[in-house]
Amino acid sequence: MSFKKIIPLLLVIFLSNSCSKYAATNRSYKKQARALAREIKEQPANTDSTIAPAAWVGTTNFGIRRPNFVIIHHTAQNSCEQTLRTFTLTRTQVSAHYVICRDGTVHHMLNDYLRAWHAGAANWGNVTDVNSVSIGIELDNNGSEPFTETQINSLLMVLKNLKKKYNIPTANFIGHSDIAPSRKVDPSRFFPWQQLAQNGFGNWYDTTNVSLPNNFNAMDALRIIGYKTKDSIAAIKAFKLHFVQQDTLPTINLADEKIIYSLYKKY
Ligand SMILES: [Zn+2]
Missing domain, CATH: 3.40.80.10 (Peptidoglycan recognition protein-like)
Structure with a gap:
């Protein structure tokens, strides 16, 4: 058999092996997807009892x-x-x-x-x-x-x-x-x-060569970027894991503040 013919054959064997291994979960996927499709096809029900039932009109635009x-x-x-x-x-x-x-x-x-x-x-x-x-x-x-x-x-x-x-x-x-x-x-x-x-x-921050405004608040800036800052230590750790990866300290120094300022201006 030529090399060109062997490759597709091996591919079929490989695919059928991997398919049979997950055949049951693949069937489950399809079944669940069909159930969701049925849910999507359902006409919206008026579940709010304060609104009088009206004839349903389906929009054509969605x-x-x-x-x-x-x-x-x-x-x-x-x-x-x-x-x-x-x-x-x-x-x-x-x-x-x-x-x-x-x-x-x-x-x-x-x-x-x-x-x-x-x-x-x-x-x-x-x-x-x-x-x-x-x-x-x-x-x-x-x-x-x-x-x-x-x-x-x-x-x-x-x-x-x-x-x-x-x-x-x-x-x-x-x-x-x-x-x-x-x-x-x-x-x-x-x-x-x-x-x-x-x-x-x-x-990503462009540069650390920035001058901070006097009233700059790093925690407010992290919140504006998106971080949940209720637990400030956790928020600082998360920020560092992403942007100051070699530093594991849960504190913010001046260099960190400049990074945060540079980032926050993009939001
Ligand atoms: Zn995860």
């Missing part, structure tokens, strides 16, 4: 809501296979739209229009239901190791497509630790946020 944020995570697991398993077990109650492996393989696990369960209790600015407005991306990484270049390249390709397709603002590419400061520390300080920002995903 579309589907689109994600407006991307939340980046690390899996804190040891392999992509382990994460695929986690996200296909009902009892875990966690999922993400995309899982990107160390070797750059991208698993698109959920239609972008559907709501994954990746953010948990989270806040960013006035957004309190982050799952409803975001795409969740999990990077296969144990949390204490650098991310591979191949993996980051795949991530950048996925982000490029998402940003274009859904017109996601540059500022809205953020991390799980940003939106859940006291709970989450992913992605870790190994994550290349500056590289992402250079590619148009997330904000």
